[in-house]
């Protein structure tokens with residue numbers, strides 16, 4: 001008779017479960033308290049990408065897809081020394097640009113996006129980065145997230161909330177929304193935070209995601225939001 005396979009119990013997951021939502025009526029107070037605590041904990045939260053003007057932030061944000069801000073910041077000084085503006089980048093040789101940005105990953109498609117974006121800036125906007133969402137989101141390689149980063153951090157305009165992987169994860173864990181799609185998450189977040197905090201709330205959630213609410217191992221025991229968080233493990 002064949003020996004029975006031993007049944008091994010899976011260890012209990014230490015990842016927060018998908019959240020229960022906060023009741024609608026309590027959401028405004030919940031998000032206001034989250035914002036206040038995060039502002040107190042991370043008063044200096046800001047964009048981690050290095051840039052000196054909208055063009056540089058646009059390039060850096062395109063490069064930051066699937067890449068750390070730290071790595072992007074290592075590459076951009078060389079990139080901006082070689083291509084200081086849209087006109088220079090529009091004329092770049094793809095092979096040369098690929099070599100400069102190779103370490104950020106997906107370098108072939110990022111090269112296409114950067115050159116296409118720069119050519120569009122030259123052709124449609126006199127080489128300048130537009131400060132409106134509509135012309136930004138139709139630039140090659142630029143989606144709503146990138147447009148929101150540039151508008152908020154380079155132009156100080158609050159047109160939306162940047163939803164990256166940290167913001168999406170924390171919005172779910174903190175019970176702000178159950179939605180998974182970035183555009184839908186943004187739509188759910190907008191009414192929960194005052195417009196003047198739309199840029200800041202992204203930086204705060206990103207900072208908290210990096211420092212405490214890790215994707216795999218959230219440190220709920222050290223979290224200033226644990227008593228409010230429906231996904232808390234403590």
Ligand code: SF4
Nearest residue numbers: 213218220223226229
């Ligand atoms: S308690 Fe804090 S660390 Fe834990 S899931 Fe909630 S926000 Fe993340």
